[in-house]
Amino acid sequence: MLKKILLLLGALIVLGILSFYIFVQTSWNKTYDWPGPNLQVSQDSAVIAHGAYLVNGPAHCNGCHVSNFDDMMAGDKGGNVDLKGGIMFPLGPLGKMYTRNITPDEKTGLGRYSDEQIFRMMRHGIRPSGISSMPLLMPFWKMADDDLVAIVSYLRSLEPVENEVPENEWTFMGKAVRAMSSTFKPIENPDAPASAPPIAPTIERGDYLANYVTNCVGCHTNRDMMTYEAIGPEFAGGMEFEPWVALHKYLDVDTTLWLRAPNITPDPGGVMAKFKTPEEFIARFRMGRAYPFSPMDWGAFSRMKEEDLTAIWMYLNSLEPVKNDITEIAFTKEK
Numbered sequence: 229m230l231k232k233i234l235l236l237l238g239a240l241i242v243l244g245i246l247s248f249y250i251f252v253q254t255s256w257n258k259t260y261d262w263p264g265p266n267l268q269v270s271q272d273s274a275v276i277a278h279g280a281y282l283v284n285g286p287a288h289c290n291g292c293h294v295s296n297f298d299d300m301m302a303g304d305k306g307g308n309v310d311l312k313g314g315i316m317f318p319l320g321p322l323g324k325m326y327t328r329n330i331t332p333d334e335k336t337g338l339g340r341y342s343d344e345q346i347f348r349m350m351r352h353g354i355r356p357s358g359i360s361s362m363p364l365l366m367p368f369w370k371m372a373d374d375d376l377v378a379i380v381s382y383l384r385s386l387e388p389v390e391n392e393v394p395e396n397e398w399t400f401m402g403k404a405v406r407a408m409s410s411t412f413k414p415i416e417n418p419d420a421p422a423s424a425p426p427i428a429p430t431i432e433r434g435d436y437l438a439n440y441v442t443n444c445v446g447c448h449t450n451r452d453m454m455t456y457e458a459i460g461p462e463f464a465g466g467m468e469f470e471p472w473v474a475l476h477k478y479l480d481v482d483t484t485l486w487l488r489a490p491n492i493t494p495d496p497g498g499v500m501a502k503f504k505t506p507e508e509f510i511a512r513f514r515m516g517r518a519y520p521f522s523p524m525d526w527g528a529f530s531r532m533k534e535e536d537l538t539a540i541w542m543y544l545n546s547l548e549p550v551k552n553d554i555t556e557i558a559f560t561k562e563k
């Protein structure tokens with residue numbers, strides 16, 4: 229009798245594993261045929277100039293869509309670099325992800341895609357191919373129509389640069405996480421506004437930027453390191469950034485150094501306490517990075533308009549203070 233039960237249990241476990249395997253293999257690469265927003269790209273020079281501001285400033289596309297660390301550093305310092313993609317993001321046990329060529333090249337870049345496909349990527353996190361991306365990487369789903377139009381109009385105005393970028397590589401664990409975690413699901417009803425709050429020192433503008441453009445919330449919130457889902461209060465910090473070994477080597481920095489995002493809610497123990505006025509906050513941003521290997525796009529943010537930085541300062545100070553004392557920013561883990 230016992231033997232039969234054990235056999236049955238064993239068979240159930242094997243069946244369970246098998247159906248999980250089949251589930252992962254059939255659903256990790258699911259495609260979506262949702263339509264993208266119906267918006268018109270513009271050739272108006274003011275619209276394109278606004279797009280340039282967003283791409284190289286608050287929306288920091290140039291922090292990621294470069295092909296090597298030289299360009300990443302040059303872009304951070306304000307240089308004009310090709311957005312031809314190719315930098316590889318190591319996702320630990322999940323696999324490898326590559327940033328794409330977003331110049332208008334017709335063979336390897338955005339020239340292959342319709343405006344609608346590009347708008348859909350930004351708003352829903354669905355790649356031009358229909359495969360879901362990782363919306364948290366580019367959390368622009370509530371970016372207003374007019375800002376989306378400005379960004380795509382600017383990208384369309386760039387010089388095309390040919391650069392073939394390899395496809396992402398997912399391990400079985402990466403595929404399993406893709407199949408199951410909400411982090412890799414497209415955003416269904418983003419409910420984005422038609423126009424962005426005007427560039428002015430208002431809490432509303434700061435809320436819009438910090439959550440949907442500059443992505444302060446993405447990094448300054450504690451997240452599960454496997455699925456990147458939030459596990460702590462927003463803006464209260466605590467997320468730990470594993471050393472990006474290739475970047476640390478490039479910069480000749482200790483490859484065991486981790487970084488922790490500070491608490492940017494207005495708690496007296498948080499980092500906002502250092503900036504009593506918008507002027508002090510702006511001065512810190514104009515300074516750029518203190519840690520050369522910080523994942524934060526200090527360079528791009530240093531070029532933000534005064535009104536926008538003030539708006540972010542006002543918004544962060546309007547949040548509920550959360551006590552979460554973060555003492556060590558750079559640290560190494562016990563081996």
Ligand code: HEC
Pocket residue numbers: 282283287288289290291292293317325326327328329330346349355356357360361362365366368379396
């Ligand atoms: C934090 C890094 C990061 C930032 C910032 C970023 N991207 Fe991306 N982007 C990526 C990665 C990585 C991919 C590939 C995603 C994937 O494979 O699922 C990607 C994919 C894309 C794609 C899809 C291209 C394709 O062929 O699949 C477009 C379009 C795009 N990004 C545009 C932008 C624009 C415009 C901005 C700024 C407003 C931006 N990105 C900011 C990392 C970033």
Ligand code: HEC
Pocket residue numbers: 438442443444445446447448469487488489490492499500512517518519522523524525529540557
């Ligand atoms: C890609 C991740 C990332 C993004 C996006 C990001 N930060 Fe950070 N931030 C960090 C990390 C990590 C640190 C600690 C290392 C450092 O100081 O660079 C940090 C540090 C800070 C500090 C402390 C600076 C100091 O001098 O002590 C402030 C203030 C800050 N961030 C505000 C913001 C604001 C505001 C935004 C949005 C405009 C933002 N961050 C976006 C990751 C990020």
